[in-house]
Amino acid sequence: MRKLTLLLLCIVTLGLASCKKETYVRPNNLTIVKYIETNQWALSSDGLTYSATINDSRIDPRTFEDDGILVYISRGDTNIYEQLPFVYNVDAFSYSVKAGSLTIDVQSSDNQDTQPIKPSSRTRVKIVLIESYQ
Incomplete structure (x- = not known):
């Protein structure tokens, strides 16, 4: 009787020990596509930089940080x-x-x-926000 109980206990222990929990983390990335038209490029006052700004509320303070x-x-x-x-064609x-x-x-x-x-045609911009799992 004792051997049978011990044998059943060993089988149950091995069965429970072989189970493992796996956690799958699904990526939560976001891709945003925007366009910059040629008239949106502004030259700085010193003449050294062309700049264009893209506004998007999805780049919120939490995403930014x-x-x-x-x-x-x-x-x-x-x-x-x-x-x-x-760098392309001496422009950075x-x-x-x-x-x-x-x-x-x-x-x-x-x-x-x-x-x-200055960019002479429309520029497509792809912004990829990659969520961090901390």
Whole structure:
């Protein structure tokens, strides 16, 4: 009787020990596509930077502080995206973010010719908000 109880106890223990709980975390990312028209690029007063600002309420204070924000642009609204920051044809493209908006800057990377080239066609911008699991 004792051996049978011990055997059943071992089987139950092995059965319970082999169960494991798995937690699946589903990514909660958001992709936003916006457009910058050529007339939205503004030249700074010193003539060194073209800037365009994109306003979006989905870049809220919590997203700004806690999550990842990636920015890609498609120069000329083509089917090719380039991740910011990057340099193309001596112009450096970069961005800055604050709660509620994102600003893209174009500056010359050439010390000889400091005036950047203004984008001459519509620019598609892809903003990817990546939620952080803390």
